[in-house]
Amino acid sequence: MIINSFMLALRELKRNALRSFLTMLGIIIGVASVIILVTLGSGATLQVTDEIASLGSNLLIVSLGKRLGPGQTSGASAFKLDDAEAIANEVPDIVGVAPNAGRSLTVVVGNENWVTSVTGSTEAYFSVNNRELTKGRSFTAGDARRGASVCVIGDTVRRELFGALDPIGEKVRLGNLSCEVIGLLEAKGQSTVGTDQDDLIILPLRTFQRRIAGHDDLNLIQVSFAEGASTERVQDDIRRLLRSRRHLSGNEDDDFSVLDMKEISSMLTGTTRLLTGLLGAVAAVSLLVGGVGIMNILLVSVTERTREIGTRLAIGALEREVLLQFLVEAVVLSSLGGLIGIGFALGVSAVLAGMLQVPFVPDYSIIVIAFLFSAGVGVVFGFVPARKAARLDPIEALRYE
Numbered sequence: 001m002i003i004n005s006f007m008l009a010l011r012e013l014k015r016n017a018l019r020s021f022l023t024m025l026g027i028i029i030g031v032a033s034v035i036i037l038v039t040l041g042s043g044a045t046l047q048v049t050d051e052i053a054s055l056g057s058n059l060l061i062v063s064l065g066k067r068l069g070p071g072q073t074s075g076a077s078a079f080k081l082d083d084a085e086a087i088a089n090e091v092p093d094i095v096g097v098a099p100n101a102g103r104s105l106t107v108v109v110g111n112e113n114w115v116t117s118v119t120g121s122t123e124a125y126f127s128v129n130n131r132e133l134t135k136g137r138s139f140t141a142g143d144a145r146r147g148a149s150v151c152v153i154g155d156t157v158r159r160e161l162f163g164a165l166d167p168i169g170e171k172v173r174l175g176n177l178s179c180e181v182i183g184l185l186e187a188k189g190q191s192t193v194g195t196d197q198d199d200l201i202i203l204p205l206r207t208f209q210r211r212i213a214g215h216d217d218l219n220l221i222q223v224s225f226a227e228g229a230s231t232e233r234v235q236d237d238i239r240r241l242l243r244s245r246r247h248l249s250g251n252e253d254d255d256f257s258v259l260d261m262k263e264i265s266s267m268l269t270g271t272t273r274l275l276t277g278l279l280g281a282v283a284a285v286s287l288l289v290g291g292v293g294i295m296n297i298l299l300v301s302v303t304e305r306t307r308e309i310g311t312r313l314a315i316g317a318l319e320r321e322v323l324l325q326f327l328v329e330a331v332v333l334s335s336l337g338g339l340i341g342i343g344f345a346l347g348v349s350a351v352l353a354g355m356l357q358v359p360f361v362p363d364y365s366i367i368v369i370a371f372l373f374s375a376g377v378g379v380v381f382g383f384v385p386a387r388k389a390a391r392l393d394p395i396e397a398l399r400y401e
Contacts, residue, residue, distance in 0.1 A: 024290075026292075027338055036349050040276075042276070043360060061257075061261070062220060064079065079218040081205070083099075105118045108174075109170065114160040116156075119203070128224045135183065150179055150204065151179045151180070151202060156198040169181065172201075179203065185200075235258045290337065326385055330382020342370070
């Protein structure tokens with residue numbers, strides 16, 4: 001009986017192909033929207049995790065100011081190189097410390113110029129940040145001590161200023177400073193928050209402070225610690241050391257922050273998952289709209305096929321058979337719409353993932369749930385028209401014009 005009802009449902013859909021497709025459109029859009037949003041959200045979450053991992057899971061960022069609110073920090077005296085050296089020498093389990101000072105500057109090569117982020121740091125910058133070089137070398141401890149006029153550039157700076165030319169050995173001008181390019185960083189691309197990780201120039205810290213900044217202040221200190229060491233203990237040790245060096249009394253709040261990259265990763269991935277869930281829930285509403293469309297079309301179909309239903313009932317068809325026929329039609333409509341929506345969503349998701357430069361990570365559990373939900377919508381919204389058809393009076397149905 002079910003197979004016969006299924007064949008009758010396909011015949012009715014084929015007989016009114018355009019109307020059937022327009023009826024399925026709401027389901028197609030609903031299923032596709034849910035899958036696209038969840039797939040892109042999963043890709044963004046994976047990208048955040050990978051980017052944080054690429055920086056090193058055992059990385060702490062020591063920055064100035066205590067948090068007051070979104071985007072706000074309290075004023076505080078700047079870090080000095082002595083602070084970074086104290087952390088390296090006095091805190092156990094420290095693997096590397098990279099003091100950073102930076103600003104945005106216009107870099108000039110011949111007739112070409114480009115505004116980029118210029119950072120002064122020590123040779124530890126590259127190991128602490130897991131930055132590899134594709135050409136040349138990084139600056140040495142000797143370069144850092146004497147304040148050599150050398151720099152390492154990112155791939156974006158190379159592309160904008162040198163094009164296809166080899167930048168190694170060439171000179172670039174930063175304000176009044178002319179420095180030699182000795183290394184090219186391996187490309188990393190866009191970060192999750194949209195910043196270009198390759199749009200930067202790294203100088204020896206002393207060179208930056210003397211020739212560009214004109215002072216010895218630091219913006220932040222990056223600290224990597226040994227694998228297996230307690231993150232909380234290292235954070236507490238750094239906090240106690242800096243409080244002592246900055247002469248903060250027991251009742252005074254910290255005027256600096258020690259952020260763990262694992263905490264940042266957890267916060268970002270949690271936020272991404274929450275937004276993905278909310279957007280997916282909003283998109284799921286369109287499935288309900290599609291279900292209303294199915295119910296309306298089936299109610300119209302019942303009216304159009306009143307005499308056919310009356311004939312079937314008059315020659316002995318049971319009410320449950322008529323009910324099943326219309327329920328099957330509703331489920332076939334919604335299920336076909338769900339399958340088309342899945343195929344469309346996977347194709348669009350792959351294209352958008354490439355355009356947005358996020359991993360294409362289809363969540364097959366969501367795909368199955370979306371399909372089952374679309375079939376369930378057919379059952380729920382098809383029940384009212386099916387019951388109406390099953391309860392028709394055969395005599396009145398046969399007399400219907």
